[in-house]
């Protein structure tokens with residue numbers, strides 16, 4: 048199965064998983080008009096959205112009119128006034144559902160609005176962890192969430208302490224924004240700790256998501272993660288395509 052990145056930043060998030068017969072959209076922060084050009088629409092089994100912020104949900108109504116089921120937390124449908132016959136609420140954490148041959152399990156995320164992560168399974172893919180806009184990977188109560196048997200990881204790596212401090216000193220990030228960033232997004236050290244908490248023996252590659260252009264540096268971040276986990280690591284950006292090969 049192939050991952051196609053449409054966007055992965057506060058400018059708009061969107062991804063496509065495309066296999067032989069089935070495909071799935073992740074996030075609706077890139078226009079449906081753009082997204083539909085990158086995939087055979089007949090294969091699309093659905094859309095998953097994590098939360099209501101515009102960089103993840105702005106175009107959800109256009110997707111929901113696309114004729115496939117769209118799953119998002121209830122607050123997203125309210126915020127975007129986008130209820131259609133294809134709109135479904137995300138179940139509570141650890142609930143699961145099927146979209147064609149995709150099976151999806153919901154995991155909690157820790158952001159400043161109701162947000163979820165997803166574990167996506169498919170015969171051609173194995174299991175993929177998708178977690179963005181979350182300070183940590185943890186249960187709703189805040190204890191560490193241990194997830195094993197994962198073959199592919201798409202995880203946020205929003206900022207580094209070092210680059211955040213530098214951006215504040217240089218006036219590119221305002222001091223008042225610091226507290227919110229630290230409370231709502233994942234720091235590279237947390238991304239690494241999260242990866243190391245998992246059994247990485249089945250993981251083929253890690254795709255780092257949603258890097259801040261002000262508060263992070265792509266090469267720095269990628270190198271730190273590579274050094275820590277010794278796996279193939281990509282930084283998601285528009286146009287990136289990764290063939291997801293599953294180690295069984």
Ligand SMILES: [Zn+2]
Nearest residue numbers: 057100102180
């Ligand atoms: Zn975001």
Ligand SMILES: [Zn+2]
Nearest residue numbers: 098100158180
């Ligand atoms: Zn957000």
